[in-house]
Amino acid sequence: MVQFLSGYVMYTFSSIVVYIALATLLHLQFGVTGIVNFGVVGFFGLGMYAFGVFLIQYHIPYIIAMLLATVLTGVVALGLGRVILQLDSQSILVATLAIATVVEDLATSEKWLTKGVIGLGTVPFPFDLGPYSQVAYFLLALVLTILIVIYAYRVESSPYGRLLLSIRDNEPLAQSLGKSTSRQKLFFFAITSALMGLFGTLHASNVHFLVPRMVSPGVTFTVWIALILGGRKKVLGGLIGTLATIGLFDFVIETFVPIPASAQSQLMPVIKLWIYGLALMLVLMYRPSGILGEKKL
């Protein structure tokens, strides 16, 4: 039992839970509000590295470092949002992608802070409970993810959620009804991005050593593929999509399908991303609303 509660299975489950949260937050940004955030990993990575630097280099207590990193991510998102959110969606797309690239570049180049490719570590688990440290960490990530999903549910049926939906569908119209759309959009973007940063800080505990490879665009696209596959307009779209992609490949296939060890490390990641790409194309062509489909009017 203790063996099951620590090590590889818990590591995989924790990653899946973090990705579910990211995909649900992206659902709120893209599916609900219509913000094309192609820089998910920028905010996730900023939270992760800021937390690591506060904790390891400046010896700030765990929980305070976590909060500081989340706030910092939110402030950066607020600044970026002010500059780009009123542009057309193609400009928002490239600008967010660019910010993510900047984060990755700085994580690599600022060795005095991040130790570059050597890696920044060791980030401990939040609670020191001996053999149960990892499972406690998993439960924390799980609870926070469930809170995000519940929030996503509630926002949709609230007046605030309807305002967000109207921003997605027709922003000038919402504006003409006297809603401060640009401000609401900006704050919503900043808060959801800060939460992406919070899950970055959580993920740091799971991986222990932070290297720039972890903040590569692959993270962004994995989240996007999960959300599109699951159904971007559904609250559970991110959850279903993450289970159908990362859950299937990183847990089910890796654990239960006998694959030779050499193919496991070399070939599987390539085949996985190849299938992700193919699946994304097929979904957008033949079922653009994803597995869960769209609400009927």
Next chain:
Amino acid sequence: MSFITDALILGIIQAAPLVLAAVGFTLIFYLNGFINVAYSETITVGAYFAIVFNSMLRLNFYLAIIPSALLSGVISVVTYLVVFRPAFRRGVESTEMIILSVGLSFFLRYSLRLIFGSDLYSLDIVSPTSVRIFGVGITNIQLTALVLVAVISVALYLFIYRTNYGEMMRGLANNEVLAMVSGINPVRVSVLIWFIAGVAGGLAGLFYGVFSFVSTLLGWKLILIVIMVTIVGGIGQVRGALIASIGAGIITAAVTLLTKPLYGEVILLLTFIGVLRLKKSRR
């Protein structure tokens, strides 16, 4: 003084392949109105074709340029006919088209990875001779790239603004129904544009392959800068893409000379975000 000339010359040389990629990308962006992320693989494919013809089939480097460029054009046309045209006909919106192109980009990149593995390849070039211009060393291959870029840019410019096909393309981009009523065959013009864009992208990849190793990530590392340059230059503005590419080259070269290479990219991207904003507020 020497810093300024160094930055200018190095910048223009580094910008040469970027100009090709940006011009090709601009054509597709102008014609179809979406950001084709899979264009990164058109660039990569050009470099890999050059590896096949030059390093594996032992063809002379300059001879290998021709089939590599043409085949990249063919690949580009195939992506249009097999993926993008059917998607347009199914009514996929422009934001979804971008995500679709990301899917295609993954599919193609990891197809290449399955075929060629994760090895780094390099082109087989007889030791390059170098000439000095204003005290900056330039190899003959860099000069070839520069001349080719100049020739192709001028040819493309004339093609778009002076020929029948160029006029058809502009007509199609502005108003597809009107263009069709006027007797323009949209498929034929589109195929031609995607072919030209593919040739330009393939050549860009090939020349990048000369100065660095060829890997499946070659195009992906460039595509963000290509997209930025195109948007900043103005959609469908070949001239704008040209100027923005050279500007990007010079900024990168100048920052790299002063500090670390990675800062070049950081400052370039932040500058671009600022420019995006400025362009918007001027409108």
